[in-house]
Amino acid sequence: MKASIHKIAAIAMALLVFFSTMSFTVDMHYCGDHLVDFSLSSNVDTCLMNAKMTKSPSDCPMMEMKMDCCSDVEVVFEGHDDLKLSLDHYSFDQHVFVVSFVYAYINLFEGFEADEVYFKDYSPPPLIRDVQVLHQTFLI
Incomplete structure (x- = not known):
């Protein structure tokens, strides 16, 4: 009983140290109020509204030129780096x-x-x- 409690406590402390030192980035792409793309590992794909806006104004008629309502949000979770003492x-x-x-x-x-x-x-x-x-x- 005592050995299993020690093993559970050791695993819990190891996971606590692992998750407190881990850092990751969450990328999200919104078009208006709607979440279009979500990524933990790489950059998100942009929607077609940005592609239309990148054209020069002479190529696009005035009807297509709208305000860009798309936005990219990047949330960075930084872990602790001060656990290792030199x-x-x-x-x-x-x-x-x-x-x-x-x-x-x-x-x-x-x-x-x-x-x-x-x-x-x-x-x-x-x-x-x-x-x-x-x-x-x-x-x-």
Whole structure:
């Protein structure tokens, strides 16, 4: 149960960091109040109204020359870029502190022999009387 909670929390934090650092752009093309094209990955296609407006005024009759009601909207979602810290921002005193802390922390733990038996030279105390039989208390 505890391991699964740790895994879920780790995945949630990883997704949080991923989505907070991700940046993307949304391009939308409106003609009037209507959304004509929508894109997450590339530029949107423009409608024919822009193509008519790009002609020179001498080529088009006055009836086709309307106000351009098309508009392109670009929404940019920028992620955080300040999550990675470089070592260039640390002063000499901070370097000394980190090195001394790591050195002291590593030397805090001393290795020991797991096979070492400390009581091999000692014998158990002599059994003067059997207390369980004396009081008639037996574990079943």
